[in-house]
Amino acid sequence: MRTVARSVRAARARLGLSLDRLAQRSGVSKGALVALENGTGNPNLTTLVRLADALAVPVSALVESAPSAGVHVVRADEIDPLWRGASDGTVRLLFTTPGPAPLELWDWRMRPGEHHRSAPHPAGTHETLTVTAGTTALTVDGTEYALPEGASAHYAADVAHGYACAGDEPCAFLMTVHLPAAPAAPPDPRQHHHQGEQ
Structure with missing residues (x-):
């Protein structure tokens, strides 16, 4: 479940979502999200699909490590x-x-x-x-x-x-x-600010 915990945290941060906002979007309770991100939760298939939909990522992005290049054989x-x-x-x-x-x-x-x-x-x-x-x-x-x-x-x-x-x-x-194409990540306001200073 460590992979799921890391993946959910990273996807949530990329979209700029608070735990409360992700709970609203996914229908998964904030308590369950906290447990999941701490690596103590054990999400079922329904929870994983709800989180993947809310985070606009495939389920595999939550449960698998990054794939290696080349041919990927699966049994x-x-x-x-x-x-x-x-x-x-x-x-x-x-x-x-x-x-x-x-x-x-x-x-x-x-x-x-x-x-x-x-x-x-x-x-x-x-x-x-x-x-x-x-x-x-x-x-x-x-x-x-x-x-x-x-x-x-x-x-x-x-x-x-x-x-x-x-x-x-x-x-x-x-x-x-x-799956539909993932929405673009929101612009980082710090990037915009720094560009304006140059």
Whole structure:
């Protein structure tokens, strides 16, 4: 959790946000933020997504160290799950592409009866979901879609949405999250002041 603590502090400082303001933007309590930044909190997937949305960064920017250059090979079984369902389903964030509008790749495995709900992401966020096993129930803005193995869906994720394992067999799907370009950091007033003195 030290990586998360450092990453949240750095992103908050870059945007010039107080703990109170970040709590308002994210819906995460100030107490939880203080614990997280002190390295004593243990945020769940929902909290990480809320913080990433509020800080305009991908989730990986909070949970991973900076990627090395070159080819980055990822094995799902070497990555700790960010979510565990009641019946031992898992979700892992495999990687996030670099650049101003990153793309996250998630590996979801769910068992019958498991579900996960997500609050709306920032405007401009889109998701794609491709079912690799079983049947996944995708709900977007209150409408449910049953997606069998081999089916894919693309949707705007700036509305409430969720995923569930439909039927009696486990399901698995790969999900990409296409993030909008991050807003520019606010200008540093000290830089402007110094430039004016020259």
